[in-house]
Amino acid sequence: MTHASAPVNLSPIDDINDTKASIPMLAExxxxxxxxxxxxxxxxxxxxxxxxxxxxxxETEVFLSNADNLEHMERLEIINAHPRIGAPKANLSALSLIEQGYSAKDAAKIVSETATPSQDDEQTQATLAGLNKEYEAKYGFKFVVFVNGRPRSEIIPIMRNRIDNSTTEQEMKTALDDMIAIARDRLKKLNTA
Incomplete structure (x- = not known):
């Protein structure tokens, strides 16, 4: 499954604000x-x-930072909407691939299913898959980090440290905080696209 048909541009904010705007437009x-x-x-x-x-x-940052706004299951739903670090590239959007350190050109190739993974890439993916299982077994939700263009191999020690030295509460807060950082970064990229 690829996300080639997923929207890659934000609708004008006025379209989202229109009282006749559909929830699906905001959801996009x-x-x-x-x-x-x-x-x-x-x-x-x-x-x-x-x-x-x-x-x-x-507004989303304020909403997510107030524990009274969301039930635990809703927080999990929001965090678990993110793709796993090291997820099969065919399941990621071009924006997610770029965030995980791929060039725009390589991301386009991957989304169109023409890239061949290197041995190092396969090894990194296997390591991340194992760490994802360990993290999710410990905390009960997906690992979320603002990759900020770093290669996925640089995320391995970060993930290991967070598995070994954090708590469920800290990890949930970090995941939600990083989601805001990711959104701000995506907005910059979308505004320059």
Missing amino acids: AVTLLFEPAEPIVKHLHSKRPFDSYTTLID
Whole structure:
């Protein structure tokens, strides 16, 4: 499964603010910025209008940082919407691939299924797959990190450290905080595309 047909541009903020705007239009924007997250969509729909996408992300940050706003299962739903680090590349969007250290050209090749993985890439993927299982067994949700263009191999020691030296509460907060950083970075990339 590829995401070649997934939207790659944000609708104008005025379209999202329009009282006649459908929830699916807002959901597309949320998916581009945060991954598909129904609790975020519902909250943002009730908080319209927004001056900008930056304001929309700011509102999401406030929403996610207040523990009283979400049930535990909703937090898990939001965190688990993110792809696993090291997930098969065919299942990732071009934006996710770029965030995980691939060039835009390589990301386009991968999305169109023409890239051949290197041996190092396969070894990194296998290591990350094992760490994902360990992390999820310990914490009960997916590992989320703001990769910020670093190669996936550089995430391995970060993941190992977080497995060995963190708590479930810390990890949930870190995941939600990193989701905001990811959304801000995606917005910059989408605005320059």
